[in-house]
Amino acid sequence: MSPFPVSENVLQMKGSSTLIAAAAAADMRARGIDVIDLSVGEPDFDTPDFIKQYAWEGLQKGLTKYTATAGLAEFRSSIVDFYGTRFGSHFDQSQVAATCGGKQALFNAACTLLDPGDDVLIPKPYWVTFPEIVTFCRANSVFIETEVTDFILTADQVAASITDRTKLLIVNSPNNPSGRVIPHDEMIRIVRTCASRGVYVLTDECYLFFAYPPAQPFSLASLPDELRHFVCVAGSFSKTYAMTGWRIGYTIANPEWTNAMVKLQSHSATHPTSFVQYACAKALQNVDATINAVNAMTTEYERRRNWFVPALDRIYGFKCSMPEGAFYALVDVRDMLGDKFRSSADVADLLLSEAQIVVTDGEGFGAPGYLRFSYATSMENLERAIEKLKSIFGSAS
């Protein structure tokens, strides 16, 4: 039989490198091996109970049918009110659409803006999906190097990268995989730079609340109208509220962009699950309970970060500066490369075979020579991992 003729758009896309590490962990677990999985990209907490109760309430109310493609009015107005209260934002429901997770928000935004041949600026390191969405749209990813600024994108770097072909910049702060947070004033300068050149900004705010003091959560939804016109916020409930499996997110963008995204979504997912939208709307209306639940989780992530990152930095050959947000540490292992390890992937392989520790190689994030460690796991696992790392590589003096 002739091979299945996968479309060119999809053929050109790469599979997710983060899933490769997850598959390796699953395989070892299935063989009864006690793995320490530091490749996880999801919270180790359960969804807060009160949100589950709201989902049940939604079901009992009969919210089991289609909603509007852009989502329940109550969902959209809750986003408007929550952002107004929390970030002082001013936008209305016509600028909000419900999506099936942050990923669909990103996909909708890119697919409704990009034409074949457009250039899209993507700062390195980047989340694996960004260039693949660009490829799907037959646009070109133009990467911005940020190592000189310690992986924090600056407006100058953006200005130097814009050309007549640039249509979009994709930013992600707090960042996966680096955990770095772009300061508010720099973020505003970045958007101003883009807006002045007619370049749009897609901001992936999936880790919005995971910024540890003195860093503070900051949403581009709070920009004034003339700047927000150029911005699409891709929001997600997945990480913030430990709801990865519920598949719910949203976009906040100007009404024309929103209408185009709703049109696209009307021919694909239609909308996220009706009673899930209801649960999220109710959760956002219950601001205190929601913020308390998020704070409890972020406090624990911060505690782990404060212990784990310096401990990683003390492993011989590892270099890691303190990330301000998300739940990842990006460790520079380039000092270890040579005859024994040709690449960071070799180091990751050794960790897997000798210590049963699963981490993600930086190559897929545009950061070869680095390894991403997730601390969305128990302190006990982090402590066990550090003990094993010390016994393999030793401690730096």
Ligand code: PLP
């Ligand atoms: N954006 C980033 C940076 C992520 O790390 C992830 C998930 O790992 C997503 C978006 C996708 O989130 P969701 O589960 O809401 O689709």
